[in-house]
Amino acid sequence: MDELRLPVLPTTVIGSYPRPRWLREIIRLWRAGRVKEKHLREAFDDAVVAVVRDQEEAGVDIPSDGEQRRDEMVEYFAERIEGFRFYGPVRVWGNAYYRKPAVVGPLKYKGAIVVEEFDFLRRVSYSPVVKVTITGPYTIADWSFNEYYSSKEELAFELARIINRELKALEEAGASYIQIDEPALPTHPDEVEWAVMAVNEALRGVNVKLGMHICYGDYWRIAPYFEELRVSQFALEFANRGFKDLGIAEAIPEDKELGFGVIDVHSRRVESVEEVAAALRKILKILPPQRIYVNPDCGLKLLPRRIAKRKMEVMVKATKIVRGELKGVEGPVLRVP
Numbered sequence: 117m118d119e120l121r122l123p124v125l126p127t128t129v130i131g132s133y134p135r136p137r138w139l140r141e142i143i144r145l146w147r148a149g150r151v152k153e154k155h156l157r158e159a160f161d162d163a164v165v166a167v168v169r170d171q172e173e174a175g176v177d178i179p180s181d182g183e184q185r186r187d188e189m190v191e192y193f194a195e196r197i198e199g200f201r202f203y204g205p206v207r208v209w210g211n212a213y214y215r216k217p218a219v220v221g222p223l224k225y226k227g228a229i230v231v232e233e234f235d236f237l238r239r240v241s242y243s244p245v246v247k248v249t250i251t252g253p254y255t256i257a258d259w260s261f262n263e264y265y266s267s268k269e270e271l272a273f274e275l276a277r278i279i280n281r282e283l284k285a286l287e288e289a290g291a292s293y294i295q296i297d298e299p300a301l302p303t304h305p306d307e308v309e310w311a312v313m314a315v316n317e318a319l320r321g322v323n324v325k326l327g328m329h330i331c332y333g334d335y336w337r338i339a340p341y342f343e344e345l346r347v348s349q350f351a352l353e354f355a356n357r358g359f360k361d362l363g364i365a366e367a368i369p370e371d372k373e374l375g376f377g378v379i380d381v382h383s384r385r386v387e388s389v390e391e392v393a394a395a396l397r398k399i400l401k402i403l404p405p406q407r408i409y410v411n412p413d414c415g416l417k418l419l420p421r422r423i424a425k426r427k428m429e430v431m432v433k434a435t436k437i438v439r440g441e442l443k444g445v446e447g448p449v450l451r452v453p
């Protein structure tokens with residue numbers, strides 16, 4: 117293991133990024149049987165190169181692959197785990213639909229789910245460290261129909277076993293920074309206690325930097341578990357909440373970091389550099405700079421691509437200004453294979 121010193125207030129993304137219009141067109145043609153699978157795969161690779169380039173141009177320190185290959189964060193995993201089948205699309209927010217998976221038999225790990233994604237990203241990335249995202253076991257369980265296991269809890273623990281194998285496969289492949297996405301975690305207060313245990317089962321014995329991203333819901337429901345959760349970072353949204361509840365940052369134990377959400381992904385208005393810098397100065401009154409990463413609130417995928425890119429540019433510019441005010445402060449260290 118080598119140690120990599122990051123700049124203070126490292127900038128990163130949460131994960132998803134808008135698909136280029138041409139990729140959406142190729143996916144449509146592939147669904148209609150007019151494009152071959154191998155050409156679709158080539159298009160996915162090219163799209164990852166393009167979104168990595170957007171992040172490089174914006175100056176993001178730790179890029180993701182924009183989840184270009186994933187239509188949806190639960191479906192993508194369910195499709196790659198034995199025991200799921202799909203019914204028709206169900207409506208989620210507004211006009212968004214997704215194909216809700218159903219568990220119809222014993223779940224089995226069929227082999228690597230996102231390791232190839234990681235390998236490709238690392239190959240085309242400008243940065244020695246990249247972020248890989250994994251949907252957590254509780255959110256997969258919560259967003260699926262359970263038609264096989266005796267309870268949602270049992271299902272979540274079965275999924276934890278599978279996600280644990282995937283995390284170990286990623287570690288083996290050389291990943292150094294993995295983010296577990298658990299947006300459902302605060303949404304059923306009566307289930308949080310076992311949900312946290314299930315997530316911890318998924319993270320057991322994994323020796324890479326682990327973060328957790330949660331976007332909706334009341335963070336105070338999760339705060340009592342910040343210590344217990346086996347992650348060293350919580351990436352949370354603040355911009356969409358008007359930077360109101362910064363007190364939650366104080367609830368993060370001293371040996372863990374905050375991924376500070378400074379860009380509202382639900383609004384097309386591009387933030388000003390000054391307002392983002394002001395938010396950073398505010399959080400620096402609460403946490404020491406070594407414990408803060410800078411990221412958008414959530415994935416950027418629902419925005420038009422040019423707006424997503426401009427928002428990343430603003431995030432990086434603001435961070436650089438505030439870095440300049442922190443003269444001589446060293447950034448965090450990351451272990452890389």
Ligand SMILES: [Zn+2]
Pocket residue numbers: 130299329330331332413414415
């Ligand atoms: Zn999110």
